Amino acid sequence: MPESQFGQLRHQPRVLLGPGPSNLHPRIFQAMSSPILGYLDPDFLALMDDTMVLLRRVFQTENELSITLPGTGMAAMEAAICNVVEPGDKVIVGIHGFFGQRMADIVERHGATPIKVEVNFGEVIEADQISDALDAYPDAKMVGIVHGETSSGIGQPLEEIGRLVRERDKLFLVDTVCSLGGADIAVDQLLVDICYSSGQKCIGGPAGISCITLNDRARSVIDARSQSPDTWYFDLGLIQEYWLGRGAYHHTAPGPMIYAIREALRMIDEEGLPARVERHQRCGDLLKFGLRDLGLQLFGDPENRLPMLTCVMIPDGVDDVAVRKRLLKEYRIEIVGGFGQLKGKAWRIGLMGYSAQEANVHYLLAALAEILG
Numbered sequence: 389m390p391e392s393q394f395g396q397l398r399h400q401p402r403v404l405l406g407p408g409p410s411n412l413h414p415r416i417f418q419a420m421s422s423p424i425l426g427y428l429d430p431d432f433l434a435l436m437d438d439t440m441v442l443l444r445r446v447f448q449t450e451n452e453l454s455i456t457l458p459g460t461g462m463a464a465m466e467a468a469i470c471n472v473v474e475p476g477d478k479v480i481v482g483i484h485g486f487f488g489q490r491m492a493d494i495v496e497r498h499g500a501t502p503i504k505v506e507v508n509f510g511e512v513i514e515a516d517q518i519s520d521a522l523d524a525y526p527d528a529k530m531v532g533i534v535h536g537e538t539s540s541g542i543g544q545p546l547e548e549i550g551r552l553v554r555e556r557d558k559l560f561l562v563d564t565v566c567s568l569g570g571a572d573i574a575v576d577q578l579l580v581d582i583c584y585s586s587g588q589k590c591i592g593g594p595a596g597i598s599c600i601t602l603n604d605r606a607r608s609v610i611d612a613r614s615q616s617p618d619t620w621y622f623d624l625g626l627i628q629e630y631w632l633g634r635g636a637y638h639h640t641a642p643g644p645m646i647y648a649i650r651e652a653l654r655m656i657d658e659e660g661l662p663a664r665v666e667r668h669q670r671c672g673d674l675l676k677f678g679l680r681d682l683g684l685q686l687f688g689d690p691e692n693r694l695p696m697l698t699c700v701m702i703p704d705g706v707d708d709v710a711v712r713k714r715l716l717k718e719y720r721i722e723i724v725g726g727f728g729q730l731k732g733k734a735w736r737i738g739l740m741g742y743s744a745q746e747a748n749v750h751y752l753l754a755a756l757a758e759i760l761g
């Protein structure tokens with residue numbers, strides 16, 4: 389790979405239409421090259437406060453504890469789970485794809501038992517199934533579910549499940565890594581107690597920074613633990629001392645990553661969340677319409693397809709890898725293959741953040757039309 393004398397890689401830019409990372413607006417790079425501040429510099433603390441205000445807006449919450457975490461979306465998933473669960477706890481996990489399965493795996497790693505409520509790939513979990521699981525396991529501590537299943541392109545309805553979980557006085561944990569910043573996810577209104585996301589998908593920032601919000605119900609469950617969480621780095625009790633308590637050193641804040649996500653959140657604010665949600669919907673609809681026009685078939689429950697991640701079946705006789713190779717080499721477009729049972733059978737096309745542009749949709753559709761003949 390060619391490199392400049394300054395060590396900068398000189399590859400051609402890509403049109404990133406996979407399930408993340410997405411393209412970054414130049415403002416994000418500019419923000420990342422701002423001067424470095426010490427983690428206790430008053431200007432940095434003010435910037436953290438501003439980031440919390442912006443996070444509350446995108447999560448649509450009043451939660452005081454709305455912060456970033458170092459690491460990608462998986463860091464936030466692990467933090468959300470391991471701060472709550474103690475050995476012997478039960479967590480009901482709704483599984484409608486790959487990331488729900490990961491949630492269950494993490495519950496298990498931390499010594500708790502996942503009660504799996506599974507549906508077929510491409511379907512959504514019915515509220516009745518969660519209700520039945522809560523009846524069968526009245527001692528469950530939490531219900532965890534993925535909103536945007538990036539593996540299937542399906543969006544899980546949350547409203548009814550949120551009500552059910554609150555009625556039973558359990559915690560409700562929702563993964564919005566794929567969808568936050570591109571979908572209307574009103575954390576407080578949906579009765580979600582813990583919600584997390586990641587920089588590089590619809591939020592429009594880089595990979596390597598994630599975000600999480602917890603309400604007082606969740607915080608009091610964590611406070612009432614009989615033992616410390618089996619994590620030090622992701623111990624939210626310690627991390628909140630830095631974000632809310634001021635001044636307690638926990639880890640060196642990753643300055644440029646926080647600059648980046650803050651700038652991405654500022655851009656969401658400027659565009660307006662409703663307009664941004666509408667943009668993702670419009671681009672997703674345009675893509676689905678165009679793919680059908682090319683004679684391709686979309687995967688999964690038509691009622692609940694995500695706008696920001698479209699899963700499309702590969703036509704018979706078409707070579708998955710060869711098409712993606714040509715897209716990348718000749719058009720510099722990245723799309724990604726299917727997961728699990730959809731491996732080799734489907735493509736996953738993301739339209740997230742700055743990548744969610746009508747021009748990108750037209751370009752991809754034209755490229756696919758040429759390649760598929």
Ligand SMILES: *Cc1c(COP(=O)(O)O)cnc(C)c1O
Nearest residue numbers: 460461462487536538565566586
């Ligand atoms: C991408 C994704 C994750 C993991 O995020 P990383 O940033 O890749 O660690 C978790 N959940 C969902 C739904 C995702 O789409």
